[in-house]
Amino acid sequence: MIDREQVLHVAKLARLKLNDEEVERMASELSGILEHVERISELDLDGVEPTSHVIALENVLRPDQPRRSWDRDEMLERAPDPASGAYRVPSPQA
């Protein structure tokens, strides 16, 4: 149902590194799960609206009033590589 190529593609989208054994295993496990999930394709769902929210709320809005931000250094303490008051990361490829 889902082959090695697809697994590698999806892993790339999800930024997950999988070794060969994991790719194999993932392909078979996901295929098994998808086979079960496929059942929903049997149902006649024409004209049925999708549910995006189970709760019937609308227009929940926040007043545009500033409040104090969190202390920068306190937040940076949690960062793996703080530098010059910022969050440092390896550069993205061009």
Added chain:
Amino acid sequence: MAGDLIDLTVAEAAERIRSGELAADEYFDAYRDAASRDSLNAFLWTAEDAEEGGDGPLGGIPIAIKDIFCTEGIPTTAGSRILEGYRPPYTATAVRKLREAGARVLGKVNMDEFAMGSSNENSGYGPVLNPWDSGRVPGGSSGGSAAAVAGRLAPCAIGTDTGGSIRQPAALCGIVGMKPTYGAVSRYGMIAFASSLDQCGPLTRDVTDAALVLQAVEGRDPCDSTSIGIEGGIGLPSSEDLKGLSFGIPKELASEAEGIESGVKEVFERTVALIEELGGEVSETELPHAPHGISAYYVLAPAEASANLARFDGVRYGMRVDAGDLTEMYEETRANGFGDEVKRRIMLGTYALSSGYYEAYYGRAQRVRTKIAEDFSKAFERFDFVVTPTSPTVAFKLGAKTDDPLAMYLNDYCTVPMPLAGIPAISIPAGLAAPDDGGPELPVGFQIAGPAFSDSAMLDAAHALEGAIGFGGNGATT
């Protein structure tokens, strides 16, 4: 005596603390001691000292907090290595409200990683053991919460339920667990698994305690746009009978369901008989789309999770694996930080949302969700509540289902329909039964589900039934 103290229910202890008969600190110490001798691997962090005392309905009550709730300055891992050592810069609303009601955080309890699991075998910090039988699972994902309460390591706990993660471990550990109506409790500070399904709820020894905890945490929160609270709040239950109430048994989740252990079936039927003895009317009903609940759930929840877990990328907090370039860094960090089940669900969810597959999977699953909600609405036109076994089996052995993810998922078929519809459901311990694979008797849970916002009425009915069942409400004998 410490032994007596940990036998008290939350309601009883709160009363004694209020009257001055019991010192809050003494009560806290009794549990802190018990937690320090935790052999179930339920606790990931225990408080050194009791927090500043407070007054309120939960004044002086220690509570175990599932490690999915952010607690400022206190390690919060969501059961994952990717958050090892992470101390949040803020506290979850549910925890804040518990403190405002006077409760004190006893500790952070273990869970399936990012709430993904039905056995607490997916934790990055080791499995939790069932206090009834240490060779068996406590259920999941709120396994630590359930084990702590059932094992008398905490008087009460909060957990989260997305597809059954409060109710199922409550059932497997012989305690009460409730998932309130979606939106009753704020999700702010609750590390997200599946945003449209997740809800915070209580795990307690009895229904009254569950009502007390839920009462403290429910309410609309400006920090959570999807929270609405329960109009009128939660009333404490008092009913002793079920006269005038009607209960429907959906055939798809009972008589027609596959895989329900014989012992579980027996307890279920006995409990149904009790309902009738209490004056309730019982008959069969249907939820035609319930058999597709697992399929819909295992598309929707992983899809939302795949997006919710994208923030764990090693940039701003948590684990980072150094690498030469950014993509490597992302991939290595996430490969190392996440366990197998989490990776599986991220893959499943990403696939279901990916180009060309959205309509076939996500789009359809959302429509199945609509049908399931409609099925419940229809049933509730005729019945006040719907009842099912909570779990098709009693607690299974550690390692029994870890090789077959699908088998593990299928455990959830009685509990996933309710979150899909956004309606509340509670599991109460209804008796003991021997597992099909042999061994001593283990707890069986009975599930009651009601229409959205019927939380108080449901607690009331559960209270009456609990009284008749007489399970004991005091957790596992250790």
Added chain:
Amino acid sequence: MSDYEAVIGLEIHVQLSTKTKMFCGCSLSFGDEPNSHTCPVCLGHPGTLPTMNEQAIRYALMIAAALECEVPERSEFARKNYFYPDLPKGYQISQYDQPIAVNGHLGDIRIHRAHLEEDAAKLTHVGESGRIHGSGSSLVDFNRGGTPLVEIVTEPDIRSAAQAREWAQLLRATIRRLGVSDVNMEEGSLRVDGNISIRPAGSDELGVKTELKNMNSFRFLERGIEAELIRQRELLEGGEQVEQETLHFHPEDGSLTPLRSKEYAHDYRYFPEPDLVPVAPTEKMIAEARDSLPELPAARRERYVSEIGLPEEAATTLAFHEGYGEYFERALGAGDGAPAKSIANWVTGELVAALRQAGDEDDPLASKATPEAVAALAGLVESRTVSHGAGKQVLTKLVADGGEPAEIVEKEGLAQISDSAELEGIVDRAIEAEPEAAEQVRQGNDKAVGRIVGAVMKESMGRADGGTVTKLIKERL
């Protein structure tokens, strides 16, 4: 491009000037210390949730009204999923198939849709290595992350680079007028990208389109689009295909380079945002937005041309430039009886020039020369109390020191020479001083009159009216 037709659409991002970010209460920052305006929400900490800024909705509805869009009953938010360090949650909250506004137009160009979304953080590449020796690294500043944006997408109705520039300027002026954004391209509160394709003239089919980014001024916008149109034409004429790609405009040399195509870059896996409930704009909300609209540039220009009779160019300057528009309206309101056309001439002509000299042409209302004073000045020149030339001197004085034109005229003695005898005298003396010029004029070379006029002006210190002087010179010769 006679054999090919340009088919251009624009994608515009407008940063809203709300007080707080789109989804949290952090205030917006302007060049402040990095990461000084952040919180767990806009840093994407676990467990956080977005909350929708009320003002952003209001501003979006105002933009929708200004662009004459339909506002659907319900609009939904969606997650746009991809990984990048400037995106803390690993997804951007945006809108996908249920945007807040659709089907509008501005001028001749149709608007396809407008929607709300949050801005990304700022990534700065630094040379020094991070934790791994030898690799380049980047620093992320999350101050900008979460700033409310409205994205506006046009239909591909634009047919030339020049038209793109003009229309973008009209859009800018329109949004500026609403007061919902600074819309400053250089600062980044207005970003314009182009979607460009060409097709054989007369054809109905669309060619392959490319996306153009990084044109951060109106001039660059035009240059970039022009360059791309040429590039595409050359490709097609050479028998090659245009490839669908994103091109980065380089301001230093006007070149276009393809952004490295990331194979997975375009699978955004949109799905409805579960943490935000839908926005269903009520009649009241929509009416309030519409009622709060001031007179917009296109309408104002139309009014100036048809009601006041201003020439198109002056009308455009006054309608599109908020400062001058306001200035002009105040001058009109001064009620000194000077005709609108003449005030318009003074404002768009001499005033702009004078302010440019003073280095202050962008903010006429801040000038010491008040609209009322300029209106009065226009009146003085119109009534021939002061010559045009003298008027310019008065204006220079007004710009430098402020004051009242009538007082300045008196103080500086700039009143026009009305005494014909005095004027004749000056003219005669000028004719005497310029015999060769006088001879040339007598012989029919009209242009030579200028030198004599110059001499008259010199002696009269600009207090003579040019037209009268010229006439007088010719008479006397």
